[in-house]
Amino acid sequence: MDAxxxxxxxxxxxxxxxxxxxxxxxFAAAKRQAGQQMGLPARTPWPDNVTLEAAVREYIAVFCxxxxxxxxxxxxxxxxxxxxxxxxxxxxxxxAVWHGTATRHSDIHLHLFCDDPKxxxxxxxxxxxxxxxxxxxxxxxxxxxxxxxRSRCDALGQWxxxxxxxxxxxxxxGALKPDEQGRKPRGDARAxxxxxxxxxxx
Amino acid sequence: MNKRNLLTGGVAVAACALGAGxxxxxxxxxxxxxxxxAAFWASRFEGPDGEPVVMDRFLGQPLLVxxxxxxxxxxxxxxxxxxxxxxxxxxxxxxxxxxxxDQVGPVRQFLQKLPLNFPVGMAGLAGTELSRGLGNLGxxxxxxxxxxxxxxxxxxxxxxxSAEDLALWAQLA
Numbered sequence: 001m002d003a004x005x006x007x008x009x010x011x012x013x014x015x016x017x018x019x020x021x022x023x024x025x026x027f028a029a030a031k032r033q034a035g036q037q038m039g040l041p042a043r044t045p046w047p048d049n050v051t052l053e054a055a056v057r058e059y060i061a062v063f064c065x066x067x068x069x070x071x072x073x074x075x076x077x078x079x080x081x082x083x084x085x086x087x088x089x090x091x092x093x094x095x096a097v098w099h100g101t102a103t104r105h106s107d108i109h110l111h112l113f114c115d116d117p118k119x120x121x122x123x124x125x126x127x128x129x130x131x132x133x134x135x136x137x138x139x140x141x142x143x144x145x146x147x148x149x150r151s152r153c154d155a156l157g158q159w160x161x162x163x164x165x166x167x168x169x170x171x172x173x174g175a176l177k178p179d180e181q182g183r184k185p186r187g188d189a190r191a192x193x194x195x196x197x198x199x200x201x202x
Numbered sequence: 203m204n205k206r207n208l209l210t211g212g213v214a215v216a217a218c219a220l221g222a223g224x225x226x227x228x229x230x231x232x233x234x235x236x237x238x239x240a241a242f243w244a245s246r247f248e249g250p251d252g253e254p255v256v257m258d259r260f261l262g263q264p265l266l267v268x269x270x271x272x273x274x275x276x277x278x279x280x281x282x283x284x285x286x287x288x289x290x291x292x293x294x295x296x297x298x299x300x301x302x303x304d305q306v307g308p309v310r311q312f313l314q315k316l317p318l319n320f321p322v323g324m325a326g327l328a329g330t331e332l333s334r335g336l337g338n339l340g341x342x343x344x345x346x347x348x349x350x351x352x353x354x355x356x357x358x359x360x361x362x363x364s365a366e367d368l369a370l371w372a373q374l375a
Contacts, residue, residue, distance in 0.1 A: 084307045085273050088327060154315075
């Protein structure tokens with residue numbers, strides 16, 4: 001049973017990885033799409049996100065290592081630009097751009113930490129930046145303000161969505177707790193710069 | 203006949219006065235604190251490459267100061283107009299000065315793509331406070347203001363400049 005379970009889960013993950021890389025789907029949507037394509041019932045041993053991320057890395061390594069590396073670099077540089085602009089809010093980068101699995105379809109996820117929850121929004125308004133307010137999730141699943149803006153990425157020749165998740169200043173410690181794989185789940189501008197230098201590990 | 207002429211003339215004069223009054227009211231400097239202006243003229247900034255930008259260097263010439271940021275779309279849109287203004291009126295003594303309410307990295311990167319023909323000083327985050335003292339109560343960007351040769355604020359505008367604003371300002375000196 002376990003062998004069957006693992007085989008099926010990794011098969012779904014392999015199919016889903018293609019949707020993540022080629023179509024920019026998020027993990028949940030990619031798993032559903034993979035299940036649909038494989039004609040699986042709803043009660044299926046779905047792969048967890050660790051398994052899917054490993055499959056995504058494998059897919060990239062096999063099918064598009066060079067283009068993905070360039071796209072990732074462009075997104076990381078754009079993320080760093082926004083982190084410099086929003087420096088006062090101690091921005092931390094998370095998600096695929098931080099972990100290195102991003103492609104041109106990926107959005108940039110920045111976590112901001114403010115004493116005044118409206119400060120980040122006011123800064124956008126002062127700069128006449130168009131943004132869309134929404135809701136995201138904090139570390140414990142609590143709702144947090146999400147501000148989404150569009151930024152031109154010349155290197156990719158396209159627009160990129162930048163999501164700013166606005167947390168309390170106190171939430172910063174939770175932002176740095178290692179994830180289930182023991183990795184740093186987010187990094188600040190300095191950590192990102194280190195990944196941008198050729199010697200830095202991706 | 204004479205009476206009618208007089209009347210028409212009177213109306214015209216009144217209309218002119220009203221128009222000028224409205225223009226004056228619309229453009230008159232507001233909420234500028236003299237100590238803030240004095241402090242502004244005594245201040246110095248660093249340019250994006252670390253070069254000094256000393257304000258008193260600009261005293262004695264008409265000066266257009268523009269507060270901007272690389273990530274403020276209307277600011278970026280009006281920069282070419284300011285470039286043209288500098289190119290057209292620089293010969294008559296006009297000087298444009300950009301003050302970036304931004305970080306050094308993004309500004310440096312931006313200026314590589316769009317080089318400017320006037321100096322830029324890094325006002326940083328303190329730039330918002332500075333602009334407030336100079337009459338930009340809301341702290342929004344872009345914010346532009348014109349100083350005369352004596353260093354007094356003549357006109358100011360919050361928000362994106364129009365070609366008419368600049369044409370009007372060019373007539374001031």
